[in-house]
Amino acid sequence: GNSVTQMEGPVTLSEEAFLTINCTYTATGYPSLFWYVQYPGEGLQLLLKATKADDKGSNKGFEATYRKETTSFHLEKGSVQVSDSAVYFCALSDDRGAQKLVFGQGTRLTINP
């Protein structure tokens, strides 16, 4: 079945550091890929998405490129802020069957001033 694997957390960085959170997936068909973010005490929000190979999703300084050859969708940001502290979820949705979202296990990110 479909699955998503994210890098183990927690991740702790200093403000203005470079961020990478790795995400790889296993899927049949041609999935859409997503990054959702969960701030403390809140529900998830869509951060960015990509629907086909080589697409780059971007939002709020975050980027991720859909790499079909490596089945990856790594999240990057050039300079993180304290306000980026949250839990980040990589997810996929296949283009066939029930098309439900399958989430990775989440990566907790803490940014220190």
Added chain:
Amino acid sequence: DTAVSQTPKYLVTQMGNDKSIKCEQNLGHDTMYWYKQDSKKFLKIMFSYNNKELIINETVPNRFSPKSPDKAHLNLHINSLELGDSAVYFCASSPGPGGRYEQYFGPGTRLTVT
């Protein structure tokens, strides 16, 4: 205006009780979902409704029964609560049933079973 709202925000109850969680969305979406997030933050879909019709029903104990009285509401009723049901339950909605649509999540209901 809150797009996806859930009530209650916190729910503490004893084993064996029956409880309900309500969800409402004012986005005009056709599709609604229930997710369970465990203590390790792992998020898994439980149910999905499209235009009041059940379209996703994961391997969930039949003590859990969703009900969608109309497109804007999806409630979750849980019978005979068990310790393992303690989790955060999220409601979500999307414009349609396809996975390519963005899902909008409610703030969650933290259920604690003692």
